[in-house]
Amino acid sequence: MSTDSIQVFVPLTLRRKNGRPKILPPAGTxxxxxxxxxxxxxxxxxxxxxxxxxxxxxxxxxxxDLAADIGLAERHVTRELKLAYLAPSVLRRLVYKREVPAVTIREMTDIAALPWVEQEAEVFGG
Known part of the structure; x- marks a missing residue:
């Protein structure tokens, strides 16, 4: 080994998730x-x-017709389609800021029916 080199050891853990290996960072990071x-x-x-x-x-x-074309159940398509009607402020926080919602995707589809001024508090729990 050369005296000009430095070795750095980072304690990583390897775990399988959905059949794929996933590297977990050290505890506390x-x-x-x-x-x-x-x-x-x-x-x-x-x-x-x-x-x-x-x-x-x-x-x-x-x-x-759309559901038939893409091969999904109509119920699934109509439920998920509601996500396109979320408030712009909610979409901005989810897509651009990558904030984590306090609800599931399914709950978000129900929240999309609320007025825009109420959606943000419901999705992010605040």
């Missing part, structure tokens, strides 16, 4: 904010906006 956001939330919001655009463009007449 705070993960980056990006790692806190559930990627399923961002995907669901992205899908909902894509479906909304397709419906508004007239590509499909109903959510039932």
């Amino acid at each position: 705070v993960p980056e904010e990006d790692n806190l956001q559930n990627p399923h939330i961002l995907r669901a919001i992205g899908r909902a906006w894509g479906w909304r655009r397709r419906l508004e463009a007239g590509e499909f007449d109903t959510a039932k």
